[in-house]
Amino acid sequence: MAFGTPLMPGYPGRATRARRFALSAVVAGAFVYGIAAAQAGERGEAVFKRNCSICHSLDPGKNRVGPSLAGVVGRPAGSAFGFHYSSANAGSGIIWTEDKLDDYLADPQRMVPGTLMVFPGLKNPDDRQALIKFLEEDAAN
Numbered sequence: 001m002a003f004g005t006p007l008m009p010g011y012p013g014r015a016t017r018a019r020r021f022a023l024s025a026v027v028a029g030a031f032v033y034g035i036a037a038a039q040a041g042e043r044g045e046a047v048f049k050r051n052c053s054i055c056h057s058l059d060p061g062k063n064r065v066g067p068s069l070a071g072v073v074g075r076p077a078g079s080a081f082g083f084h085y086s087s088a089n090a091g092s093g094i095i096w097t098e099d100k101l102d103d104y105l106a107d108p109q110r111m112v113p114g115t116l117m118v119f120p121g122l123k124n125p126d127d128r129q130a131l132i133k134f135l136e137e138d139a140a141n
């Protein structure tokens with residue numbers, strides 16, 4: 001039994017304990033990281049449900065009051081199939097990168113004056129970041 005072999009007389013099982021400790025530290029680290037990532041995803045999803053889902057779906061091609069947001073991160077403004085945009089939005093020339101979404105979601109009317117999106121904006125930057133990550137992850141799944 002190699003694992004149980006004492007390295008030094010008088011300290012039986014020392015190597016085993018050290019290995020167990022190292023292993024449990026790695027497992028614990030992975031676990032904590034997993035929880036943090038899951039919490040960010042849950043926060044983003046909660047922000048979406050509370051603020052956006054009344055008007056937006058995440059199903060491709062399913063437009064509501066607002067266009068489908070499936071795959072919105074990285075796509076040009078005004079490009080959801082079958083949605084009738086305002087000229088303000090359609091003609092904005094914006095590509096919805098993470099940064100542009102962050103600006104827009106803080107105050108849609110400021111970035112796209114005349115937009116039909118009646119939404120005052122998400123003032124909490126952490127909420128916006130969690131939401132944008134969630135939109136990206138949703139598209140990747």
Ligand code: HEC
Nearest residue numbers: 051052055065066077078079085086089115116117118119
């Ligand atoms: C009251 C309904 C409503 C709510 C709430 C709302 N939106 Fe919108 N959204 C719209 C409408 C309508 C448009 C189309 C705007 C236009 O054509 O001027 C739009 C457009 C957009 C666009 C531009 C899409 C494109 O294809 O160019 C993005 C991005 C967006 N919304 C994200 C969000 C997010 C994220 C939330 C939640 C924080 C949200 N919206 C909340 C109605 C809404």
